[in-house]
Amino acid sequence: MKFTQTLILSLTACCAVLFSLSPAMAVDGNEILRQVDRNMQPETYEMYRKLINIEPDGTQKEFVLYSVKKGANKVVALFLDPASEKGRATLRLDDNMWLYIPNVGKPLRITSLQSVVGGVFNNSDILRLDYGQEYNAVDIMDEGETYTLTLKAKTASVAYDNLKMIVDKKNLLPTTIECYAASGLLIKTLHYSKIKDFGDGMVRPSMLETDSPLYKNYRSVMLWAKIAKKELADEVFSLNYLSRIGELR
């Protein structure tokens, strides 16, 4: 009887230890990625960004964009400044991207590897969807205060074949993302910083710096000034609406 009680207690203790350990051992990379996405931006929102391209001699070229996003796969950005770009709008639906130039008067298809602003940011950086929409987490490493996620593109039409994302465990926000081509070539590195409270529970980095071995001594910076939830109709994300995006502000 005593042996049986001892056995049951021992088994119960083992089970308790195993169950208590299992969440840490089986951390789901895709679940971490989902939380990173939600912490970085609401599913449906409007935001204002400034993009700054910095040349090796320190001179800068700035762009101001107003963007709206809905769900996991719809995003549009409107250039507010400089005057030479004002009124240009870019739309992304899944992997489809278009650029509307007021004088041209009709949307032209563009590709994710092009850049409408020059510098280190390309179109997929400017019209970024949720990471989980484009990538699967194929590996996760617990590095103490951070996780390192290895993300693999779901399709060949995604701009970067794989990402190495370092996520701060405490707030589940990315700090550094390395972007690689299928060949293993490092295309660029993104550095998030300056965590800020944008209101409505949105606490996230307000600055993104990027550099690239392909653009030596050039840097690009993205600053966020406002991110707010906004109800949007699906029809806003269509070619026919691109010339009217400014009216959403």
Added chain:
Amino acid sequence: MTVLAPRLSLAAALLTLLGLLHPAAARSSDEFSFDLAAFEKKPLEWGGFAEIKFEHMDIGQNSALARLNLYDQPRADLERLSTALQLDGRYSRDSMTVNWVVTATAQQDQLAWADTADIYEAALELKPSPSISITAGKKSYKWGKGYAWNPAGLINRPKDANNPEEALEGYIGAEVDLIRSMDGPLRTMALTGVALPVWQGVNEDFGEENHVNLAAKLYLLYRDTDIDLMLFEGDSRSSRYGIDFSRNLATNFEIHGELAYIPALQQSVLQDNNTLASRERSALSTLLGLRYLNETDLTTIIEYFHNGGGYSEGELAQFLSLIQDGYTEFLASGSESLLDQADLVSQRGYGRAQPGRNYFYVKLTQKEPFDLLYVSPGLTAIVNLDDESWSLSPELAYTGWTNWELRLRLSLTQGDALTEFGSKMFHNKGEIRLRYFF
């Protein structure tokens, strides 16, 4: 000389101004800030650009169009100084918006002074919901997916294939736009209906007067492919139908195409006795194109255009022969009758841009070669595949000064005397254009 003197002082002033504006002198801070208050939305927003352009043109001494236009004042070259101003803006209040685009140009060369002032667009737009908009007024239509040409642009004004990104004057009409987004293979559907009247003083250059014409475009985003179905019905022009598509095959590769069909196209045709006759025939036009970005940031746009409503190589040669005959007659007797007839023939269709049947277009743009920031060299070629004449335009654009754009362009044409590009008035043209956006 009246052109050259102000040109030199103007160029010096511009260079001084550009030197003062160079960002390196003023901006090297590594501190970043973003003041959102400076970008708050205002009910009235406006902008535009001002430009100044100088052109030097070598006139083809034996070219047909030089003889048609300059038979009584022949010269070897021409220099032209021109300016342009474009103002665009919008006033928004609740669900109502008024949009406008106004342009003014002025130019002086050794032959004449010319100026224009036009309202390109001025329209009132009502949006009771994001899926519905109603527009009335003057609006420019840019239907079709082609870069240099749009045969399926049934109510477009024709583009200048050498400057396809410039604004074009619109037509006065009324438009209803309906958008529907959905899940599934068909992601977006949008229907645009346009009523386009032609009355005295309203859209007179569109076609026959005293008719109200209707045009419609159905846009579909189906399985990641843009598809447009278009039709035009009315009595100002004959009925016509169009379809186009555009699709990305890879992250750096796009293809597009257009097809337009006109069952009963009316056009003027030059007869053997140098008179004009009217002919009716069906015309099928097609365009196929691609856009490709390679690893070195070289963008290539290639298009093939079959202009079903164009003139054959023989018909164009007949028109150019009429000019040459008229010039010979003018030299021999001083009579301008044949040249006057050639001028009429030119206005009735033979003189329009790209009047032939088959064309090839290629545009190459290299972004910032050799680490030269904001410098984009380009090369545009247009070939008439029937008479094998062509134009070639290398250019260099610099956009390093915020809100300024400097473009240098050279245009060369080549072909036999009785070919499209061989008959152009200007065989070589050099151009420098400075544009300031505000």
